[in-house]
Amino acid sequence: xxxxxxxxxxxxxxxxxxxxxxxxxxxxxxxxxxxxxxxxxxxxxxxxxxxxxxxxxxxxxxxxxxxxxxxxxxxxxxxxxxxxxxxxxxxxxxxxxxxxxxxxxxxxxxxxxxx
Amino acid sequence: xxxxxxxxxxxxxxxxxxxxxxxxxxxxxxxxxxxxxxxxxxxxxxxxxxxxxxxxxxxxxxxxxxxxxxxxxxxxxxxxxxxxxxxxxxxxxxxxxxxxxxxxxxxxxxxxxx
Numbered sequence: 621x622x623x624x625x626x627x628x629x630x631x632x633x634x635x636x637x638x639x640x641x642x643x644x645x646x647x648x649x650x651x652x653x654x655x656x657x658x659x660x661x662x663x664x665x666x667x668x669x670x671x672x673x674x675x676x677x678x679x680x681x682x683x684x685x686x687x688x689x690x691x692x693x694x695x696x697x698x699x700x701x702x703x704x705x706x707x708x709x710x711x712x713x714x715x716x717x718x719x720x721x722x723x724x725x726x727x728x729x730x731x732x733x734x735x
Numbered sequence: 736x737x738x739x740x741x742x743x744x745x746x747x748x749x750x751x752x753x754x755x756x757x758x759x760x761x762x763x764x765x766x767x768x769x770x771x772x773x774x775x776x777x778x779x780x781x782x783x784x785x786x787x788x789x790x791x792x793x794x795x796x797x798x799x800x801x802x803x804x805x806x807x808x809x810x811x812x813x814x815x816x817x818x819x820x821x822x823x824x825x826x827x828x829x830x831x832x833x834x835x836x837x838x839x840x841x842x843x844x845x846x847x848x849x
Contacts, residue, residue, distance in 0.1 A: 663839040720828025
């Protein structure tokens with residue numbers, strides 16, 4: 621596998637379920653990101669991890685819980701979500717040396733539907 | 736809050752036409768600007784990263800310019816082809832403590848008709 625992969629690609633869950641999204645990068649990068657795209661809205665940054673340390677939490681509700689066990693893997697744990705959390709969740713990675721000047725490489729996303 | 740605006744929202748052109756669109760951002764709050772191309776059902780693909788005023792970047796038929804003093808960037812596509820149809824996103828990083836934090840615009844949806 622090359623680039624950034626995300627699983628699952630589609631997920632339907634009830635409001636009381638607990639599920640996790642997985643992201644894996646095969647680029648040797650040190651920074652990883654979670655983004656959310658809701659209908660008719662721009663891509664919105666949720667979390668940033670740099671060298672496994674969380675450096676940004678963009679005021680995300682606690683029902684979204686990220687985990688970065690190593691530089692290649694990033695998880696987003698979901699629990700007691702609301703229907704308005706239905707969106708496309710994208711993962712990205714970058715080298716992690718130039719901050720805002722780093723090119724970010726995106727995965728294909730997970731389409732989440734909360735019933 | 737960093738506000739990134741893209742215009743137009745959507746654009747329809749004929750094959751062979753050249754086209755351009757705009758990304759605007761606050762000039763006082765800038766470190767880097769990124770352009771991405773996002774085709775339906777695929778991952779966003781990086782086109783350019785620009786940091787310096789007056790920067791010009793080119794990749795095949797696509798080029799971009801940056802004016803940090805007035806807070807805008809233009810993306811140009813020369814001789815559009817149907818495979819150029821995609822959403823073009825611009826994103827800005829404000830530098831400082833906003834490590835890696837990109838603020839995206841709404842995107843410009845380009846449709847190139849054969």
